Amino acid sequence: MDLLANLALGLSTAFAPENLLYCFIGVLLGTLVGVLPGLGPTATTAMLLPITFALEPTPALIMLAGIYYGAQYGGSTTAILINMPGESSSAVTSVDGYQMARQGRAGPALAAAAIGSFFAGTVATFLIALFAPPLTTIALEFGPPEYFSLVVLGLVSSVALAHGSVLKAIAMIVLGLLLGVVGTDIYTGTPRFTLDQLELADGINFVAVAAGVFGVAEILRNMETEHTREPIIAKVAGLMPTRDDLRRMIAPVLRGTFIGSALGILPGGGAILSSFAAYTIEKRISKHPEKFGKGAIEGVAAPESANNAGAQTSFIPMLTLGIPANPVMALMIGAMIIQGIVPGPNVSREQPELFWGVIASMWVGNLMLVILNLPLIGIWVRLLRIPYRALFPAILAFASIGVWSVNSNPFDLYAIALFGALGWVLLKLDCEPAPLLLGFVLGPLLEEHLRRAMIISRGDPTIFVNFAERPISAILLMLSAIALVIVFLPAIAKKREEVFEESDPV
Amino acid sequence: MTLNRKDLICGLLFIVIGLLFAYGGKDLPLGTAFRMGPGYFPMVLCGILILLGLIIAFRSFGEVDSPLGGVPWRALLLILPATVIFGYGVRGLGLIPAVFLVGFSSAFASRQTGPIFAFVLAVILTLFCAGVFYWGLGLPMQLFGPWVRF
Known part of the structure; x- marks a missing residue:
């Protein structure tokens, strides 16, 4: 029973007092920042990332994971109570959640989100424990061509799952890849696109890029439409869902968990699509579809379970292959590299305690979230009253200190402003920032494996698609090609738009 | 003749960025497909980015205009x-x-x-x-x- 032994190792690591403490701090801080209107999980994680640098790798990653799902949970609270989702993954929750809140049923909506998330988190943790070891075994056989194809598949699926125009998403990936090239070429030592600046020799600081495109750009975006009125915060009275609520929740939670787990594993990030898909499916199979959008508890339970399951299973490609499925996973990989860990299949072999400890801590963290959030809801409601004009200077200050603490390099701070401006322009042109960040993180990996594979094959590009010699690489590339064809098929493209549009909060 | 200004600007922006990177990397040795030089990968990316920019810009003609919104x-x-x-x-x-x-x-x-x-x-x-x-x-x-x- 390897699975049980591994989980036991993980639990003993996760329950070590120090790790328990950092998991708690992570979950608490994540919720605290994530609940603030306009701050999604990515911005929250980017801002809090530097706090973990002082820790050992295991508690640092446990804390980061806690920050991630804490932030996601906080975002759902904001979505339900003031109809302001922090990130698109909780956008769909606000449709029915906010309606419930307006009908005086904010408590049951929050409880539905918490219970659904916890159940989904528990299932997803087991899935990770189940799937991570075999995937790791396969990944250890991977050579440069397989890695190249895998990265391609990850990038392509991040396009398929992005919101909006496919062409723009691909262009954002390519732009991210180009930005990732900046720095010293690892093979020849030639400086590339460094504009003769010594500061750029190590490349553009990735925390600065994340803080720019997700933090500063978002502030600029919010300042475009500054409201003079205060948001209307729904009152929370009576947390307990009724027996009828609980009965209606069971099936949506199960379906949401299933959809989220399946989509989350995909490299490219399923948390966003999975919550949309779960909502759409619930609405379609419901006997009372007319109740959706008017405060149906199913419309809260299903997407919340799905996005938590997806968030959880997105750790699988990150932990086993070193491939980030979403921008937060990209930040986690950045954190691992800063901690001196090489992300990839070797992590579970060389550092089983870290690997299984992080996995087990996810379940612990989810449990903490339920225990923490329902009683503390009064505090979160009070935080929602902080006006945005008091928040954004704080975000700027934290982001500045955070990025400074990485390298103590003034140049990185100028980069925040630059990428903030660029991110704002791109947001304005309806380009999503997530593919850019993924491209930026995966660019060096893609180039390295491409060049190594070409050396192995002596310049013959068919190495990637030669089914007889490299079946895995060929299959991965085939899947990428199929994914691309599918998103461009007119019928699918229309459907895809529908799925995303249905959930756009109006 | 309708025109989606947002898409046109977006396409042009990608073209300009692609050209800037191509100009910045013009002195990097390309190498061969067998032994790629430091300039090979970025140049391929520049080409793809410029191409995507052209397609996005081209497709903006004949589309419904979408408002750009104000500048804060x-x-x-x-x-x-x-x-x-x-x-x-x-x-x-x-x-x-x-x-x-x-x-x-x-x-x-x-x-x-x-x-x-x-x-x-x-x-x-x-x-x-x-x-x-x-x-x-x-x-x-x-x-x-x-x-x-x-």
Whole structure:
């Protein structure tokens, strides 16, 4: 029973007092920042990332994971109570959640989100424990061509799952890849696109890029439409869902968990699509579809379970292959590299305690979230009253200190402003920032494996698609090609738009 | 003739960025497909980016126009320099004056914020940051730097 032994190792690591403490701090801080209107999980994680640098790798990653799902949970609270989702993954929750809140049923909506998330988190943790070891075994056989194809598949699926125009998403990936090239070429030592600046020799600081495109750009975006009125915060009275609520929740939670787990594993990030898909499916199979959008508890339970399951299973490609499925996973990989860990299949072999400890801590963290959030809801409601004009200077200050603490390099701070401006322009042109960040993180990996594979094959590009010699690489590339064809098929493209549009909060 | 200005600008922006990178990398050796030089991968990317930009720009013709929306000049002028001020000044000024400057200057990006609100906000923010990052986390920074020490 390897699975049980591994989980036991993980639990003993996760329950070590120090790790328990950092998991708690992570979950608490994540919720605290994530609940603030306009701050999604990515911005929250980017801002809090530097706090973990002082820790050992295991508690640092446990804390980061806690920050991630804490932030996601906080975002759902904001979505339900003031109809302001922090990130698109909780956008769909606000449709029915906010309606419930307006009908005086904010408590049951929050409880539905918490219970659904916890159940989904528990299932997803087991899935990770189940799937991570075999995937790791396969990944250890991977050579440069397989890695190249895998990265391609990850990038392509991040396009398929992005919101909006496919062409723009691909262009954002390519732009991210180009930005990732900046720095010293690892093979020849030639400086590339460094504009003769010594500061750029190590490349553009990735925390600065994340803080720019997700933090500063978002502030600029919010300042475009500054409201003079205060948001209307729904009152929370009576947390307990009724027996009828609980009965209606069971099936949506199960379906949401299933959809989220399946989509989350995909490299490219399923948390966003999975919550949309779960909502759409619930609405379609419901006997009372007319109740959706008017405060149906199913419309809260299903997407919340799905996005938590997806968030959880997105750790699988990150932990086993070193491939980030979403921008937060990209930040986690950045954190691992800063901690001196090489992300990839070797992590579970060389550092089983870290690997299984992080996995087990996810379940612990989810449990903490339920225990923490329902009683503390009064505090979160009070935080929602902080006006945005008091928040954004704080975000700027934290982001500045955070990025400074990485390298103590003034140049990185100028980069925040630059990428903030660029991110704002791109947001304005309806380009999503997530593919850019993924491209930026995966660019060096893609180039390295491409060049190594070409050396192995002596310049013959068919190495990637030669089914007889490299079946895995060929299959991965085939899947990428199929994914691309599918998103461009007119019928699918229309459907895809529908799925995303249905959930756009109006 | 209708035109989607947003898509046209977007396409042109990608083309310009692609050209800039191509120009910046024009002296990098390309190498061969067998032994790729430092310029090979970026040049391929530039080509793809320019091509995508062309397609996006081309497809904007005949589409319904989408509004671009306003430009928050006040926010751009006050928020973007804030991190630059911090980066330029934090070593010389130290944590306390740098955070105060960031908070005080950026607060005015909101039209509803007056000097009193900005000042109070900046003071609270400064105390909070000093408490958390200097005393709490022990980040290796000085509270007051050499520029402001007497």
